[in-house]
Amino acid sequence: MVAQGWCSSYIKHTRFLFELKENDDLCRQALTSGSFYLFHNLSPLVQKSGSTYHAPAISCSDLLKTLSQYGKDKSTLEESVLLGCSDSCTAEFALDLGKLEQSSLEKELSAEFRDLSKAIVKTDGKNISLLSRAQALLRWHENNQYCSKSGKPTQKNVSGSKRVCSSNGMVYYPQMSPVVITLVSNGNRCLLANQESFPPGMYTALAGFCEIGETLEETVRREVAEEVGLEVDSLRYYGSQHWPFPMSSLMIACQATVKDDKLDINKAELKDARWFSLEEVIEALQVQIMPPKMADGTRPVWVPPRFAIAHYLIQEWVQIQKTRLEEKINI
Ligand SMILES: NC(=O)c1ccc[n+]([C@@H]2O[C@H](COP(=O)([O-])OP(=O)(O)OC[C@H]3O[C@@H](n4cnc5c(N)ncnc54)[C@H](O)[C@@H]3O)[C@@H](O)[C@H]2O)c1
């Protein structure tokens, strides 16, 4: 049994959450003293402060007061999913109140429900990962209410770490799809691509879903060959990010090099792909997102903003190029 308030270190937090995930009684108890991030049909509740959004954490007592206005009681809390815990080990949950009327809820809570894909641009870093995780978990539960084998309902455990089929006991765990995102470089230039579905003018590194049975390295080689007709020569892992759009993905970012740089663009996948010099990439990193059209009717090239791992992957490439140039000058 874990008492609240005693844990402060990362390991203690992790052990606390581990118990909550699997122990229904303990998690039920944590609900009554927890804090809640609210959603309405998968749109998070946010408050505007200046030009940024902040997701308010609602205390259990405030939430119960709000729920009582709609004839709901504490049993509604059990529809929540566990997200994590605060420094003082207050359990944090996400709850979707999509069955209640949106505008009256917004009035009651003095905040608005905003589409995450639009709100994310204006949301601060810590809130982005929290809301992404919350939305992905809530969506997974919404989409997995029936067993794919028996067709019978599945039941969520209290924390939401799994669902179990009521008839055959099959256990379902929240899923995400691994996706590689690769910045290809030929030494002096890097390759950025644009898809039909992207906002106008946005270019980014090549991305693609891993296929069953593939290693990460095989996916990178296949995607680069499929999309731009190049053979990867070397590959280095950079970092990863959970990505909630359109479903839950684990973005695995890599830097890759190629020897040959003649592009054969797969038009079924990409609208355009181009080699960019260091100067061009530095310029693109400085362009605001969704820039207005220029005098000639085109838009300046821009890259994904800071909430996307692609941004940091591109920034790292710039940093490496700058360091190389400095080293050359110093020789
Ligand atoms: N966070 C970032 O920095 C960043 C940057 C670029 C792309 N992305 C994301 O990467 C993802 C993949 O990029 P892409 O669209 O070029 O992939 P892709 O090149 O693999 O092409 C998408 C196609 O792959 C197929 N596919 C295979 N497995 C799939 C699965 N599990 N889910 C959905 N489709 C699947 C579908 O036919 C789909 O149309 C996108 O969801 C995009 O939002 C994130």
Ligand SMILES: [Mg+2]
């Ligand atoms: Mg792709």
